[in-house]
Amino acid sequence: MSSSSLSGRTFEGAAREDGTVGVRDNVLVLPSVICSHLVAERIAARVDDAVATPHDHGCAQLGADNEQTQRTLLSIAQNPNVAGTVVVGLGCEEVQSAEVATALESRDVPVRELSIQDVGGTDECVEQGVEAATELVQSRHTTRTAADISDLTIGIVSSDLDASTIESADPLVGRVADDVIAAGGRVVVAGNERLVANPEDAREAATEDARDSMGDLLDRHEGHPARATRVGQFTRNRSYEEVTRGWGSAPISEVLSYGERSTLSEGLTAVDAPSRFAEATTALAAADANVVVHVTGDGIPSGHPLVPVVKVTGDPGTAVALPDDIDLLARQADSEQLLERLLDVANGEMCLAEEHSLTEFAITRVGPSM
Amino acid sequence: MAHTFEGYRRPDGRVGVRNYVAVIPTSVAASSVASAIADEAGPWARATPHQLGTSQPTPARRQTERVLVGIGRNPNVGAALVVELGTEDISAETIADGISNSGKTTETLAIREVGGTSNALVEGVSRLTRLKAEADRATREEADVSELVFGVECGGSDATSGIAANPAVGAACDRLVEAGGTASFSETPEFIGAEHILADRCADEETRERLLERVDMREGMAELMSVDLRGAQPTPGNQVGGLTTIEEKSLGAISKGGTTAIRGIVDYGEELPTNGGLVLMDTPGYDVESVVGKVAGGAQIVAFTTGRGSTTGNPLAPVIKVTGNPKTWKRMSNNIDVNAGTVFDGESIDSVGGRIFETLVDVANGRRTEAEHRRLEEFAINEIQPEELTTEVSG
Amino acid sequence: MKGRVLDDALLQLSTSDNVGTTVDDLSEGTKIDSDGRDVVLVEDVPFGHKVALESVEAGENVRKYGEIIGTATQPIDVGEWVHTHNCESTRGRGDRAATGGETA
Numbered sequence: 061m062s063s064s065s066l067s068g069r070t071f072e073g074a075a076r077e078d079g080t081v082g083v084r085d086n087v088l089v090l091p092s093v094i095c096s097h098l099v100a101e102r103i104a105a106r107v108d109d110a111v112a113t114p115h116d117h118g119c120a121q122l123g124a125d126n127e128q129t130q131r132t133l134l135s136i137a138q139n140p141n142v143a144g145t146v147v148v149g150l151g152c153e154e155v156q157s158a159e160v161a162t163a164l165e166s167r168d169v170p171v172r173e174l175s176i177q178d179v180g181g182t183d184e185c186v187e188q189g190v191e192a193a194t195e196l197v198q199s200r201h202t203t204r205t206a207a208d209i210s211d212l213t214i215g216i217v218s219s220d221l222d223a224s225t226i227e228s229a230d231p232l233v234g235r236v237a238d239d240v241i242a243a244g245g246r247v248v249v250a251g252n253e254r255l256v257a258n259p260e261d262a263r264e265a266a267t268e269d270a271r272d273s274m275g276d277l278l279d280r281h282e283g284h285p286a287r288a289t290r291v292g293q294f295t296r297n298r299s300y301e302e303v304t305r306g307w308g309s310a311p312i313s314e315v316l317s318y319g320e321r322s323t324l325s326e327g328l329t330a331v332d333a334p335s336r337f338a339e340a341t342t343a344l345a346a347a348d349a350n351v352v353v354h355v356t357g358d359g360i361p362s363g364h365p366l367v368p369v370v371k372v373t374g375d376p377g378t379a380v381a382l383p384d385d386i387d388l389l390a391r392q393a394d395s396e397q398l399l400e401r402l403l404d405v406a407n408g409e410m411c412l413a414e415e416h417s418l419t420e421f422a423i424t425r426v427g428p429s430m
Numbered sequence: 431m432a433h434t435f436e437g438y439r440r441p442d443g444r445v446g447v448r449n450y451v452a453v454i455p456t457s458v459a460a461s462s463v464a465s466a467i468a469d470e471a472g473p474w475a476r477a478t479p480h481q482l483g484t485s486q487p488t489p490a491r492r493q494t495e496r497v498l499v500g501i502g503r504n505p506n507v508g509a510a511l512v513v514e515l516g517t518e519d520i521s522a523e524t525i526a527d528g529i530s531n532s533g534k535t536t537e538t539l540a541i542r543e544v545g546g547t548s549n550a551l552v553e554g555v556s557r558l559t560r561l562k563a564e565a566d567r568a569t570r571e572e573a574d575v576s577e578l579v580f581g582v583e584c585g586g587s588d589a590t591s592g593i594a595a596n597p598a599v600g601a602a603c604d605r606l607v608e609a610g611g612t613a614s615f616s617e618t619p620e621f622i623g624a625e626h627i628l629a630d631r632c633a634d635e636e637t638r639e640r641l642l643e644r645v646d647m648r649e650g651m652a653e654l655m656s657v658d659l660r661g662a663q664p665t666p667g668n669q670v671g672g673l674t675t676i677e678e679k680s681l682g683a684i685s686k687g688g689t690t691a692i693r694g695i696v697d698y699g700e701e702l703p704t705n706g707g708l709v710l711m712d713t714p715g716y717d718v719e720s721v722v723g724k725v726a727g728g729a730q731i732v733a734f735t736t737g738r739g740s741t742t743g744n745p746l747a748p749v750i751k752v753t754g755n756p757k758t759w760k761r762m763s764n765n766i767d768v769n770a771g772t773v774f775d776g777e778s779i780d781s782v783g784g785r786i787f788e789t790l791v792d793v794a795n796g797r798r799t800e801a802e803h804r805r806l807e808e809f810a811i812n813e814i815q816p817e818e819l820t821t822e823v824s825g
Numbered sequence: 826m827k828g829r830v831l832d833d834a835l836l837q838l839s840t841s842d843n844v845g846t847t848v849d850d851l852s853e854g855t856k857i858d859s860d861g862r863d864v865v866l867v868e869d870v871p872f873g874h875k876v877a878l879e880s881v882e883a884g885e886n887v888r889k890y891g892e893i894i895g896t897a898t899q900p901i902d903v904g905e906w907v908h909t910h911n912c913e914s915t916r917g918r919g920d921r922a923a924t925g926g927e928t929a
Contacts (some may be wrong), residue, residue, distance in 0.1 A: 094742075095718070095740060096806055097808070098806055114568070115496060116480075116481055116718070119716055119717070119718075120714060120716035120717075122652060122661075122662045122919070123655040123656065124655065124656040126662065150667075151586075151738060151739070152665055152666065152739075152740070153666070153667065154661060154662065156666060176739070177667075177761075177762070180762055180764075181739075181741070181763075181764040181765045182741050183764050183804070184764075219484075233522035236624065259617075284819075285487045285816045285819055286487075286816070287486070287487075288484070288485050289485045289491075289519070290519070336484060336485070337459070337484075338458055358459070358516075359515065360459040360514075361463075361547045362459065362461075362462050362517060378542075381516075381546065382541070382542060382545070382546040382547070384545075384548055385549065416547045418466055418547060420458055420462055422458065422481040425815055426817065427655050427817060428651045428714065428715065428814075428815050428818050429812055429813075430652075430662040430714055454901065508895070568852050589846055589873030589875075590873055593826055593827075593836065593838070594826060597826065617918075623893075623894065623916050624892070627892075649917050651919075652919030652922075653919040656920065657920050657923070658914075658919060658921075659914065659916070659919065660913075661916070667893070672872075672873035672874040672875065674894065674895060674907070674908050674912050674914075675895040675912065675914035675916075676916055676917050677893065677912070677916060678889060678890075678894040681889070681892055681894065682890070737873075755873070757872075774826075774848055779827075822896070
């Protein structure tokens with residue numbers, strides 16, 4: 061690794077039962093459906109150290125689309141940054157809050173469950189939810205631990221393929237990815253368009269173990285236009301190497317479907333998520349990322365409720381236009397500085413997105429609303 | 431029965447029942463800023479957060495644009511602020527132009543131009559305050575109920591929906607249509623099994639063909655996903671509530687539009703005519719998206735029947751909740767406006783329909799619904815998924 | 826409301842319906858006078874759910890609102906609860922299309 065000064069660097073994290081380390085220690089207020097998201101947000105707003113993940117789904121979804129939402133909700137509740145979960149449902153939806161709660165209990169995550177219809181309305185549900193969230197916050201008995209780079213699971217999303225992204229920001233982030241993996245950490249990356257546009261290269265980039273799931277990913281997207289249209293168009297004219305610089309040079313040891321959790325202890329994982337910031341970051345968090353790097357030529361400023369998001373741009377214009385929203389301008393930083401920033405954030409320092417605290421949470425759809 | 435109300439007359443002639451300043455993000459990247467600005471400014475500012483708009487294939491983008499323009503044009507909106515990051519596919523200028531074409535004062539705000547998130551929050555509140563002054567120049571004046579576009583929806587349905595609440599809302603629709611107004615229902619998957627009844631009521635062949643084609647398309651989506659529609663339609667809650675099949679649900683659902691002739695069927699978020707009689711809109715059954723579609727089409731008020739107890743509302747249009755389930759009325763009356771469960775005690779459908787019509791007029795005059803009291807304002811835009819698009823469509 | 830309530834217990838919306846809808850939670854054994862014939866519930870049936878007023882053969886139509894709402898997946902006796910365990914839809918059957926069958 062190039063930065064010997066950082067190799068011994070530790071940060072204080074939250075030790076979880078499964079050996080992962082959280083960089084935040086929040087209680088998650090998880091709406092199982094769009095109809096309960098306002099109640100979930102109101103509960104989280106009233107309880108310190110509680111965060112909500114409001115979304116527009118959980119109803120009128122068919123088959124694989126429904127499964128994807130459910131899978132994602134279950135996974136995010138197990139993210140290392142989550143100390144416990146209050147599941148809030150309406151009561152009549154497909155993704156039933158009681159089912160989510162039961163599944164989480166069996167995985168050793170402290171859970172409470174409420175439904176608006178069962179308790180008799182939104183007012184009552186907010187009150188009971190505040191009680192439940194407060195209980196979980198107060199009963200946290202998180203072990204603080206000295207952790208190092210090998211305990212980081214860096215999620216990476218580049219939400220565009222602007223020239224500045226390809227030429228300067230992605231290469232910078234890719235070097236950090238390599239450093240983290242070399243130190244025994246994990247890196248999870250999103251952006252399925254890059255794989256779909258270059259299927260041969262994608263298969264070759266995958267290790268033997270990951271080849272089947274890479275094939276599955278490619279099959280799923282065959283014949284469909286990309287969700288992130290601009291990135292999709294861009295990838296058609298670029299090589300695999302050009303569009304995956306942000307991922308570093310490690311082989312892809314694991315390919316996950318959207319919403320699936322990683323089972324690797326180290327190395328590089330690709331998740332089947334489009335290059336849309338909020339949707340991709342949710343998938344990265346579901347895969348176990350504890351901190352995310354967002355490469356953005358546009359300067360999308362939103363954070364994410366589950367993970368700190370460090371914003372990197374290669375575009376000086378963007379850095380000037382959004383000085384308090386961009387953590388790092390690639391041209392002015394080297395990989396050691398970015399890695400140091402990540403370690404500082406892991407240690408509790410707020411990234412810029414956490415300072416303004418505006419977040420977006422979204423789940424990718426794979427089917428029409430019914 | 432009142433045939434007039436007091437509403438805000440807009441430059442395009444339509445009448446609003448509320449006078450909000452809408453804060454409309456063009457994309458998910460501007461969405462949380464839009465919400466924060468509206469929250470900071472005051473309850474008269476209403477944001478419409480969503481998860482689309484950054485970069486979508488063309489047909490999907492066009493639908494998103496149509497809805498964003500449509501909600502800005504809704505007569506309940508007195509003035510609008512359109513917020514963008516500055517680099518997304520959907521530009522604030524496009525949306526603002528579409529809104530200001532109706533004569534409404536509209537401004538834009540680009541996060542990149544004002545120096546980022548914190549500056550956008552300050553600048554946004556300042557612009558909203560200015561827009562509020564514009565909007566406040568409108569005052570309520572007498573209008574006829576025939577100027578209402580009444581959207582009706584059913585969600586969290588159970589067996590009582592088709593027996594009590596929907597027929598009662600349908601009776602209110604009949605009254606409004608008789609008085610010269612527009613009533614609109616949607617949720618196309620909930621025509622499946624009952625579409626032959628609707629087809630017979632279509633006023634012309636073109637409407638009839640479009641209706642059947644749309645039902646076919648929605649039913650085709652179950653095929654697309656290779657699954658039984660049951661689970662999505664009817665939902666688990668519908669099933670617990672006694673609805674066994676989509677046919678049964680639909681036969682009960684269509685009664686919410688009343689008994690008059692169907693004059694037309696419009697696309698998702700497409701403008702609904704005033705003085706139009708009964709006009710359908712092709713939307714998913716998914717409630718929040720469906721209600722948004724009708725509000726984007728110009729519906730000033732929505733009546734939403736629910737057997738199980740749906741609590742959702744809308745930021746720009748008052749949503750009147752009606753239940754035909756006496757147990758739900760008892761358990762969740764904080765979230766419900768009208769009890770149609772009295773039908774089981776002998777009140778006639780017509781009489782309940784009369785009460786709903788009266789509520790419609792009261793709400794038009796300014797009475798707040800339970801959802802409004804609680805600021806329950808869910809908002810989501812239907813996205814046409816890539817699986818629904820053919821591969822020939824270029825993004 | 827439309828239709829008529831049999832014996833204060835079952836709402837029959839149309840005369841051609843072969844199911845009635847309960848207007849309250851009803852318990853097993855409840856006897857309902859349906860035009861001089863007795864319908865005896867063979868099991869508990871919750872409020873808003875359906876009870877067979879006539880026997881229905883497997884594959885035969887279930888009728889409510891004067892229309893077809895589905896087909897019986899097994900034989901149904903008079904007084905039996907009719908719901909997802911013995912009645913399926915004929916529409917939106919993407920599962921059938923996936924196996925090469927009819928969807929509607």
